Amino acid sequence: MNTINPSISTGVNMRDKQAAEIPVPQDKPEDTIIEEGKTVGKPFASDPKFQLRNVSVSYGSDRAIKDISLDIGRNEVISFIGPSGCGKSTFLRCLNRMNDSIDICRVKGQLMLDGEDIYSPKRDVVELRARVGMVFQKPNPFPKSIYDNVAYGPKIHGLANRKSELDEIVENSLRKAGLWEEAKDRLDSVATGMSGGQQQRLCIARAIAVSPEVILMDEPCSALDPIATARVEELIADMSKSYTIVIVTHSMQQAARVSNRTAYFHLGHLVEVNETNKVFTSPEHQLTESYITGRFG
Ligand SMILES: Nc1ncnc2c1ncn2[C@@H]1O[C@H](COP(=O)(O)OP(=O)(O)OP(=O)(O)O)[C@@H](O)[C@H]1O
Numbered sequence: 001m002n003t004i005n006p007s008i009s010t011g012v013n014m015r016d017k018q019a020a021e022i023p024v025p026q027d028k029p030e031d032t033i034i035e036e037g038k039t040v041g042k043p044f045a046s047d048p049k050f051q052l053r054n055v056s057v058s059y060g061s062d063r064a065i066k067d068i069s070l071d072i073g074r075n076e077v078i079s080f081i082g083p084s085g086c087g088k089s090t091f092l093r094c095l096n097r098m099n100d101s102i103d104i105c106r107v108k109g110q111l112m113l114d115g116e117d118i119y120s121p122k123r124d125v126v127e128l129r130a131r132v133g134m135v136f137q138k139p140n141p142f143p144k145s146i147y148d149n150v151a152y153g154p155k156i157h158g159l160a161n162r163k164s165e166l167d168e169i170v171e172n173s174l175r176k177a178g179l180w181e182e183a184k185d186r187l188d189s190v191a192t193g194m195s196g197g198q199q200q201r202l203c204i205a206r207a208i209a210v211s212p213e214v215i216l217m218d219e220p221c222s223a224l225d226p227i228a229t230a231r232v233e234e235l236i237a238d239m240s241k242s243y244t245i246v247i248v249t250h251s252m253q254q255a256a257r258v259s260n261r262t263a264y265f266h267l268g269h270l271v272e273v274n275e276t277n278k279v280f281t282s283p284e285h286q287l288t289e290s291y292i293t294g295r296f297g
Pocket residue numbers: 059064082083084085086087088089090091102
């Protein structure tokens with residue numbers, strides 16, 4: 001359990017204020033019961049895919065992520081949970097540099113993938129995003145055929161030399177995404193004509209098609225009905241054998257169903273990381289307990 005330390009966030013804000021000469025909003029009162037950079041539970045892993053150390057992210061003068069350190073294990077499924085605006089998506093998007101397109105966004109700290117710096121100037125970001133794929137909240141297929149949606153990535157990454165190889169990648173990816181039976185007779189149909197759940201599984205197939213090592217999922221089921229959600233959750237269980245999966249979810253039931261570990265975020269801090277069962281049955285931090293018992297969020 002963390003101790004109360006009201007001086008920490010106030011001190012940092014004063015320094016930022018002097019440096020930038022821009023008024024910085026004061027942190028909220030709850031911020032004073034989370035010690036900066038201190039996470040309870042088990043934030044580290046024995047076989048890490050990602051090693052993330054002292055990560056801070058700002059949008060202009062607003063700090064969205066505050067000195068977070070976390071490992072994400074190889075072939076682990078980890079859920080990020082926490083109240084709206086606590087920084088889950090911001091942190092997720094650092095893992096494949098999706099924040100690069102936001103001019104005011106600044107990422108500090110050390111972010112390593114398989115021991116190599118994600119933010120190194122030498123890093124090929126296109127290759128990074130093939131290794132660390134992403135599935136978004138709202139299914140976003142291209143306005144092209146089902147086949148072309150899945151074939152697009154392998155084509156631009158030169159993964160297939162012949163049409164037969166491309167056909168094989170498309171079929172395998174659709175099979176892994178649990179969509180082959182529904183899609184095989186309509187591969188030339190436009191993808192946007194599919195149901196929402198089918199479109200989301202198509203987006204998963206599209207991510208799988210470039211042979212990623214990691215799949216980031218930002219509230220992948222929030223636009224889906226319970227049946228489509230159940231299909232995607234089954235898929236996550238199947239995919240966890242081959243990929244590292246990081247999922248942001250507002251559904252504590254979903255986090256409990258799909259993940260090995262759960263990370264609880266609060267006001268840009270990483271408060272607690274533990275085995276999922278532990279987080280939901282005997283959380284170590286008072287803020288985690290308040291959240292899972294529905295006292296806020
Ligand atoms: N593009 C942006 N420009 C400026 N501020 C941003 C931007 N994106 C996010 N933020 C701010 O960063 C903070 C964290 O937002 P983020 O979306 O990461 O939280 P979240 O936990 O994923 O929220 P939600 O659960 O509502 O999706 C919020 O205060 C948000 O307003």
